[in-house]
Amino acid sequence: EVQLVESGGGLVQPGGSLRLSCTASGFTLSSYEMNWVRQAPGKGLEWVSFITRSGDTMFYADSVKGRFTVSRDNAKNSLSLQMSSLRAEDTAVYYCVTIVYGSGNSYLYYYMDVWGKGTTVTVSS
Amino acid sequence: QTVVTQEPSFSVSPGGTVTLTCGLSSGSVSTSYYPTWYQQTPGQPPRTLIHSTNLRSSGVPDRFSGSILGNKAALTITGAQADDESDYYCVLFMGSGTWMFGGGTRLTVL
Numbered sequence: 001e002v003q004l005v006e007s008g009g010g011l012v013q014p015g016g017s018l019r020l021s022c023t024a025s026g027f028t029l030s031s032y033e034m035n036w037v038r039q040a041p042g043k044g045l046e047w048v049s050f051i052t053r054s055g056d057t058m059f060y061a062d063s064v065k066g067r068f069t070v071s072r073d074n075a076k077n078s079l080s081l082q083m084s085s086l087r088a089e090d091t092a093v094y095y096c097v098t099i100v101y102g103s104g105n106s107y108l109y110y111y112m113d114v115w116g117k118g119t120t121v122t123v124s125s
Numbered sequence: 126q127t128v129v130t131q132e133p134s135f136s137v138s139p140g141g142t143v144t145l146t147c148g149l150s151s152g153s154v155s156t157s158y159y160p161t162w163y164q165q166t167p168g169q170p171p172r173t174l175i176h177s178t179n180l181r182s183s184g185v186p187d188r189f190s191g192s193i194l195g196n197k198a199a200l201t202i203t204g205a206q207a208d209d210e211s212d213y214y215c216v217l218f219m220g221s222g223t224w225m226f227g228g229g230t231r232l233t234v235l
Contacts, residue, residue: 033222035224037226044214044226044227044228044229045163045165045171045214045216045226045229046226047216047223047224047225047226050222050223050224052222057222058222059221059222059223061223095170095171100176107177107180108159108177109159109176109177109180110159110177110218111159111161111173111176111177111218112161112173112216112224113173113176113182115170115171116170117170118170
């Protein structure tokens with residue numbers, strides 16, 4: 001079964017740090033570009049970060065730029081999100097998501113496909 | 126700052142048809158944004174319904190369809206059922222590895 005499992009969430013004080021992990025099973029993570037997406041309690045989805053298959057290029061939402069760092073270890077089939085200088089507004093469920101791309105007859109496709117169940121981060125004193 | 130717009134809420138009768146839209150506060154949505162639609166129920170991760178404008182994800186009933194209507198992406202549900210009552214999110218690929226979600230539409234079936 002194709003599955004992503006996030007871990008590492010928890011309660012952290014404002015200004016603190018936390019490292020999230022995402023492990024893939026049933027498929028090879030290195031075949032996919034990856035996103036982190038979060039969802040604050042009762043709110044909508046927010047894209048957080050992107051990383052290429054090789055891990056040599058990353059992009060971030062303005063809301064986390066300079067505080068969050070995404071990385072991957074393809075040998076371990078895993079993805080990480082290092083979060084620092086955490087704020088109350090970072091409180092959310094964090095999902096890792098695969099990105100799929102390809103082409104068919106006269107069309108291209110590019111989208112976020114497999115989602116993990118998420119890990120909860122709570123920033124509070 | 127450009128934002129992705131969605132109707133906050135919508136209501137449809139069982140068996141009815143509803144079209145949810147996904148626009149940009151500045152500009153038009155085109156296929157180049159690879160608009161994708163997700164369905165989410167409480168406590169669950171999003172489920173991919175339609176991707177890359179109009180491609181149905183595996184296992185999604187054909188009563189869900191996607192298109193570009195005017196300057197927006199659209200998700201149409203034909204023959205709405207009770208278990209379609211969910212939150213629906215669109216996301217646009219903005220280029221250079223960045224993505225933007227709409228605020229979501231809460232669909233009520235009654």
